[in-house]
Amino acid sequence: MPVMTEPKLISGNANRPLASSIARRMSMHRGMSVSLLDARVERFNDAEIFVEVYENVRGEDMYIIQPTSNPANDNLMELLIMVDALKRSSAARITAVIPYFGYARQDRRAKARTPITAKLVANLLTNAGVDRVLTMDLHAAQIQGFFDIPVDNLYAAPVFALDVQHHFKGRMGDLMVVSPDVGGVARARELATRIGAPLAIVDKRREKAGEVAEMTVIGDVTGKACIIVDDICDTAGTLCKAAQVLIDNGATEVHSYITHGVLSGPAVERVGKSVMKSLVITDSIQPTEAVKAAPNIRIVPTAPMFTQAILNIWNGTSVSSLFETDTLLPIYEGLYTTV
Template sequence: AVIPYFGYARQDRRTKARTPISAKLVANMIAQSGIERVLTMDLHAAQIQGFFDIPVDNLYASPIFALDIKHHFRNCLGEVMVVSPDVGGVARARELAKRIGAPLAIVDKRREKAGEVAEMTVIGDVSGKRCIIVDDICDTAGTLVKAAELLANSGAKEVHAYISHGVMSGPAVERVSSSVMKSLVITDTIAPTDAILTAPNIRVVPTAPIFAQAILNIWGGTSVSSLFDDATLEPLYETAYP
C-alpha cells in the first residue's frame, strides 16, 4: 500500500491517561486488512515503523527539497541557512543542511499548553541570511508564521519554508499568504486545494517520481535507500529542475 501521508502519525504516544495511541491502532488495522507492505513518506516519528508487523519503507522529502533549493537558490546558496522550527526537528533540518552545505539554526519554543506558543527564541546568527525553515507537517501554520516573523525580526534577509506534508487546515493558507515568508514549498502527499494552488507564495513539488521509482525498486528487488542519493534522484526530477 502506498500511503504518502500517514495521517495519524502525531498520535504516536499516550500524552495523558485514557488517550489512545491512534498510530498503533491504524497500523494494526492496515496489517489486518491483508496489506503486506507499506510505502510512505516522512513519518512524523521514525519509531512508528515499529508499530507495524509488516515491512515499512519510509521515504524522505529532504533529497527532493535539496534539489529544489539548489535550483532556486543557485545564485545565492552561500547565503542560505536551514532552520529547525523546534528542537525535535533538528535531525531533519541537519540532514537537509548537510545536503546543501548550509549552516543550521534552531527556533526554541516553549509551550504553556497545547496549541499555544508561549515563547520563541533563535539559537544561531541569522543576520543577512536567507532562512529556510524545514518541518514535516504544516497544519494551521500558526507556529510556522510566528517562527518566520521571529527570524525576520532577528535580521534574516528572507524567510522561506519547506514542509513535507501540507495539511493546511483552517486559516493556514491565509496566514501564509499574508506572512513575511517569501515562499512556502510543500509536497503533494496531500492533494493541494485550489486555495493552495492559487496562493501567491505557496509552491507544490511532486513526489510521484520518487514513489514510482521506489515501487519499481521494491518489485525489482533492488535497494530503496539508493533513492536518497542525489545521483539517483536527479534524473527522476530532470524535467522539473533542468
C-alpha cells in the same frame, strides 16, 4: 525473490491526481501503457463506502495509492476496504502506498489515558491484509516499528535539496536552515548537510497546549536567507510566527519547505499574509484550489520518487537508493536539469 507480473496500481479518492501521475510515469519507465485499475470507490446514501474492482487481480502485485489525509477517517476506511476487496480477490501481494500517513502525530502517550492511534492504524492495516507499506516522511521514525511488515519510509529532503540548489543557485552561501522546534532538528540537519548550510533552531515555550508563549532563536541568523524545514504544516500559526521571529532577529528573508501541506482552517490566508516569501510543499496531500491559487505556495511533485520506489519494490531492488542525489536527479530530469 522472483519478479511477479506487471505491477498493478489502484487509487482511492484521496489523491487521484497523484495516482494518475504515478501511472503516467510508470508508463514511461515500462515503455508500455500503465493505467489505474478499473474500479469504483464510492459511498452509499448513508455514507457507507463500497468498493468494486472490475479487473482480474488473481496473483497480481497490487499497489494501492491512498494518503490518509483529511477526511482522515473516510480515506483510511477506503484504504482498508480496498485492501479487503483485493485480498478476497486473491491478489498475491498488496502494498499500501500512503504518501501522507494520517494519525502519525499520535505516536506516543503524551499524558495519562490517551491512545497511541498510530499503532492502532498499523494494526488495522496489517490485519486487513497489507503486506508492505510505502510512505513519506513519517512524523516519527519509530512508527515503522509499529508494523510487523516491511515499511519503506521515503524522505523529501533529497528532493528539497535539489529544489533549493535550483532556486537559490548563486546564493547558497547566504542560506541558513532552521528547525522550527527542537524535535525537528534531525530533519533540518539532514537538509542542511545536503546543501552545505549551517543550522539554527527556533525554541518554542508553551504556557498551555496549543498556545506558543515565546520563541527564541538559537543561532545567528543575521543577514541570512532562512529555510524553515518541517514535516507537517497544519494551521500554519507556529510556522508564520517562527518566520516573523527570524525576521525580527535579522534574517533577510524566510522560505519554508514542508513535506505535508495539511493547511487546514486559516492556514492559506495566514501564509499569504506572513513574512514568508515562499512555502514549498509536496503533493503528498491533494492541494485544494485555494492552495494552488496562493501566490507564495509552490508544490513539488512526488510522483517521480514514488514511481521509482514502486518499481524498485516490484523488482526486489533497493528503495534506499532513492535517498541519494545521484539517483534522484535523473528521475527529476526536466524539473531540476541545472543545479
